[in-house]
Amino acid sequence: MAEFTHDDVTFWFDEHGSGPSMVYLHGGFSDANEVDPVLERYAAVRHVYRPERRGHGRTADTSGPLGFEQNASDTIAFLEQVVGGPADLVGYSDGATTALIVALRRPDLVDRLVLMSGQFHHDGLLPDMFGDDPAAAAAGMVQSPLAGRYAEVSPDPADHFVVVVEKVLRMAMTQPTLTTDDLAAVRSRTLVLAGDDDVVAPEHSLDLYRSVPDAELAIVPGTSHVHIMDKPELVADLVLAFLTQDPVATRAPIRRAG
Numbered sequence: 001m002a003e004f005t006h007d008d009v010t011f012w013f014d015e016h017g018s019g020p021s022m023v024y025l026h027g028g029f030s031d032a033n034e035v036d037p038v039l040e041r042y043a044a045v046r047h048v049y050r051p052e053r054r055g056h057g058r059t060a061d062t063s064g065p066l067g068f069e070q071n072a073s074d075t076i077a078f079l080e081q082v083v084g085g086p087a088d089l090v091g092y093s094d095g096a097t098t099a100l101i102v103a104l105r106r107p108d109l110v111d112r113l114v115l116m117s118g119q120f121h122h123d124g125l126l127p128d129m130f131g132d133d134p135a136a137a138a139a140g141m142v143q144s145p146l147a148g149r150y151a152e153v154s155p156d157p158a159d160h161f162v163v164v165v166e167k168v169l170r171m172a173m174t175q176p177t178l179t180t181d182d183l184a185a186v187r188s189r190t191l192v193l194a195g196d197d198d199v200v201a202p203e204h205s206l207d208l209y210r211s212v213p214d215a216e217l218a219i220v221p222g223t224s225h226v227h228i229m230d231k232p233e234l235v236a237d238l239v240l241a242f243l244t245q246d247p248v249a250t251r252a253p254i255r256r257a258g
Helices: 032-043 068-083 094-105 134-139 145-153 158-174 202-211 232-244
Strands: 002-006 009-016 021-025 047-051 087-092 110-116 190-197 215-224
Touching (some): 009 032, 009 068, 021 032, 021 094, 032 047, 032 232, 047 068, 068 094, 087 094, 087 232, 094 158, 134 158, 145 158
Parallel strands (some): 021 047, 021 087, 190 215
Antiparallel strands (some): 002 009
């Protein structure tokens, strides 16, 4: 493990493997260990960095709300200070939304881009997914396995978990606010991936795919929002094929005909 500092915040990260750089950005309420089931596969072909965001894993929370723009700024600092240049960004859920914003703000720092169950606008989440009371929803997660994991690794007290969850929910209910026109500025070759029973509306994932100029789409059958746990090997197959192989010349292109 290691640490880096940005904006007076000390962030935890670790790194594995060798090869071209890949930064894995974890989901909300979670930490870098969510990718453990397939980490060895990624590390066999990539130098994998796993930073943990504010209030997540082994990185302490900070005062004030959480925000995707802030997450992106922290990730840009990580790419500049630790990685030292561009990398493949592989983001899941909140990590995918963060990766998308990084690709828009600093295209020079992003090689290939994998967006797993992220959203470009907060209305991409299914209606009433968390209800209309973030505090009540957060309180309902106190006994969840996520809370237990938080207590194991967080430098903050275990009962601070509910504070972080409420911040994450408020962020997800109001951010981001990108448009499909904004997405046209993404310059990286991009994989949009989602579960077929995801909390991100399928129409939203389709809009994301259609609006990013050089995008590919994968829907993982028989999975939920946590497809990385439902079928980790299949998800890793799709991600690794995208990262390590060049696109094929398809025989009957429609969207890519131009």
